[in-house]
Amino acid sequence: MAEDFLHQIRVTTANPDHAICMEIHNKVLITLEELCVMIFGKMLHELGMPAPNRPIHDALNREFERERQYDRNTLSQSVQNKIPLLHLQQKTAYDTIMKSVNDGNGEFFFLDAPGGTGKTFLISLILDTIRAQSQIVPGSSIIWDSCYIIRLERGRTVHSALKLPLNLQTLDQPTCNITFVV
Ligand SMILES: Nc1ncnc2c1ncn2[C@@H]1O[C@H](COP(=O)(O)OP(=O)(O)OP(=O)(O)O)[C@@H](O)[C@H]1O
Incomplete structure (x- = not known):
């Protein structure tokens, strides 16, 4: 380097x-x-x-x-183009999650579906929608699988974002250590 x-x-x-x-x-x-x-x-x-x-x-x-560096107009256009493409289950998840985001509920969602069924597509669209609303999504694209990072823009592992221990299986009472810096 x-x-x-x-x-x-x-x-x-x-x-x-x-x-x-x-x-x-x-x-x-x-x-x-x-x-x-x-x-x-x-x-x-x-x-x-x-x-x-x-x-x-x-x-x-x-x-x-x-x-802060996203072009909101480009994102908005992309979001408008992609929403009609969502299949029924994606649309249900999209509407549910976006309602939670817009209502500021601070909920957790677990997205589980077979490979190739559109999870990445959906998550990317949700993140783009939030960014297009000019909201900052720090710590966005948080995922379990580190190999997946390369597929999701600005992806981070859940272990990194939530500071989870890597040896979850061997701990009796695993805890995470989240610190907020304002
Ligand atoms: N509603 C949709 N309209 C058009 N293309 C879609 C849609 N949903 C998914 N795709 C496309 O289908 C392919 C597979 O989708 P995606 O990568 O999101 O699946 P995945 O569930 O994340 O897969 P994996 O679990 O294997 O990572 C991608 O090329 C994606 O762009």
Whole structure:
């Protein structure tokens, strides 16, 4: 990764002699930390690694910033195009969940259906609908399967988002550790 950053700097500064420096080390640490926050919900220092040189809240605020960067008009158009495509069960789930969101009920929903029946399609549409309403969805796209992250935009595992222990099966009384940063 450091070599990649070095290459970028050499190209952008047109200086092929530029060497690895503290700035590049720091950039690597920042990038690694963002991945760790996304996947494990932990900062580097919590994993026994050196912390990058920046205010600690930067990594967490970045997620909120990303949420603000959506083009609402494009999202609205996409949502309007996709809603008529929903099949009956998807539409029922969509209406139920969106009503809960709009009413501010703060409910939990568990979506379970056979593979290929449109869960990702539905979840993406729900997230796009919320974003199109210019609501921020921090910690959105929370899912169980880490392999699934690559399919859902800005996906995070439920273990990361809710800070669940990874060894659930071996704990008598598993608990999660959610901290709200306002
Ligand atoms: N209502 C719909 N209209 C058009 N295409 C749809 C609809 N629902 C799902 N699809 C498409 O069907 C395919 C499978 O849907 P999707 O990936 O959402 O299923 P899934 O339940 O999440 O699958 P898996 O459990 O295997 O991950 C995708 O290409 C998706 O875009």
